[in-house]
Amino acid sequence: MRIATAHLLLNWGVLVVLVAAVLVVRHRSEGQARAPLPPPKVHLSAAQARQWQAFPSYRRIVPVLMYHGVDSADGALSIRTQFFALEMLALKTAGFHAITLDQYISYVNGHRRGLPSKPILLTFDGGRLDTYRAVNNILREYGFHATVFTFAAWPVTNPGFSLTWSELRNMRESGIWSVQEHGGHGREYVIYNAAGGRGGVYAFRRYIRSLSGQGHLESFSSFVARTTSSILWGEHQFAVHIPRYRPLAFAIPEANYGQQQTNDPRIPEFVLPWLRQHFKVVFGGDYLDRGRSRPPHEIRPRFSPTFSYRISVNSKTSLPALNCRLRHWVARTPIWKEYRCLRPGTAREPRMPSPPMPPGGRR
Numbered sequence: 001m002r003i004a005t006a007h008l009l010l011n012w013g014v015l016v017v018l019v020a021a022v023l024v025v026r027h028r029s030e031g032q033a034r035a036p037l038p039p040p041k042v043h044l045s046a047a048q049a050r051q052w053q054a055f056p057s058y059r060r061i062v063p064v065l066m067y068h069g070v071d072s073a074d075g076a077l078s079i080r081t082q083f084f085a086l087e088m089l090a091l092k093t094a095g096f097h098a099i100t101l102d103q104y105i106s107y108v109n110g111h112r113r114g115l116p117s118k119p120i121l122l123t124f125d126g127g128r129l130d131t132y133r134a135v136n137n138i139l140r141e142y143g144f145h146a147t148v149f150t151f152a153a154w155p156v157t158n159p160g161f162s163l164t165w166s167e168l169r170n171m172r173e174s175g176i177w178s179v180q181e182h183g184g185h186g187r188e189y190v191i192y193n194a195a196g197g198r199g200g201v202y203a204f205r206r207y208i209r210s211l212s213g214q215g216h217l218e219s220f221s222s223f224v225a226r227t228t229s230s231i232l233w234g235e236h237q238f239a240v241h242i243p244r245y246r247p248l249a250f251a252i253p254e255a256n257y258g259q260q261q262t263n264d265p266r267i268p269e270f271v272l273p274w275l276r277q278h279f280k281v282v283f284g285g286d287y288l289d290r291g292r293s294r295p296p297h298e299i300r301p302r303f304s305p306t307f308s309y310r311i312s313v314n315s316k317t318s319l320p321a322l323n324c325r326l327r328h329w330v331a332r333t334p335i336w337k338e339y340r341c342l343r344p345g346t347a348r349e350p351r352m353p354s355p356p357m358p359p360g361g362r363r
Helices: 002-034 046-053 081-094 101-108 129-142 165-173 220-241 266-278 319-331 335-342
Strands: 064-067 069-071 078-080 119-125 146-151 177-183 189-191 198-200 249-251 281-286 307-312
Touching: 046 081, 046 319, 064 281, 069 081, 069 129, 078 081, 081 129, 081 319, 101 119, 101 177, 101 281, 119 129, 129 146, 129 165, 146 165, 146 249, 165 177, 165 220, 177 220, 220 266, 266 281, 307 319, 319 335
Parallel strands: 064 119, 064 307, 069 078, 119 146, 146 177, 177 249, 249 281, 281 307
Antiparallel strands: 189 198
16 A cells, blocks of 8 residues: 555656646746847948038937837838848947937936936837847947837737736846837727728727617817826836836827827817926927928927927838938928938938137137
């Protein structure tokens, strides 16, 4: 009897050890599948290096770049890892310093003396796992900082696409990343009419379908309750899951707070002021994506303390075009001239403003 019991216990012990070993192997395998990738080897051509080395010095201006996907495929909202690595090498070659979100907030508030030479802010929308894996070690290699924006619901609802809370915590603790909110419950758009039209989640009153087929728009008060409660819920989730989290910045999904398109003119009058009360910086999209019309609630300059535009970088952004656009930003050239940077073969250097004349009239 004792021998049989001993054999039974031994068999159970072996089974437990085997199960534990399988779980450890699976955990390690999953960890490796989500771990940052080694940076690819890239180099600039001699002509590219000369162009970026000649980038003019500037201070007290901060261009902002916006990325979404960085992975193995080109797309409307993504670029290949190899090209991202080449862009970061170009920025490093030019002497850019990718600053922290805290430094950018100080700049927005008018405290600009502490900025390094050639400051730039790197931002990533969507909280994508593939992007983090592709870019983390590239940023580390060049000593660059970055800010990631994600929806508070996505770490749980989109675990294969999005970063988990554990990964977001590790990113923040690495010193490379600032982690901020892109929204709460996680929809970037809503259906806003019976035809199924889609628009930014913070720009349109939602269309509510009914079984009878007679749908209706949510009331404006319902819009306010829906949007603000979602953002505040998201803020709470960030505070719960990320130690020492501070709600510093918010990137508006679809870059639309109602200033571009909306189905209620009260929306832009409400959304941006509300966001400004809750976050120190509010980020939008690319200022070149604005239409020719001038909606009354649209911010016109590249930068204002109220609303921070960004340069969107995707698969159609060539290295000369990026250089051209950055030169236009720091030279403060009229925005309409910057469209030329996007034309093939026309990415020319804008003239930089002349330095101020010293007393006495001689340089």
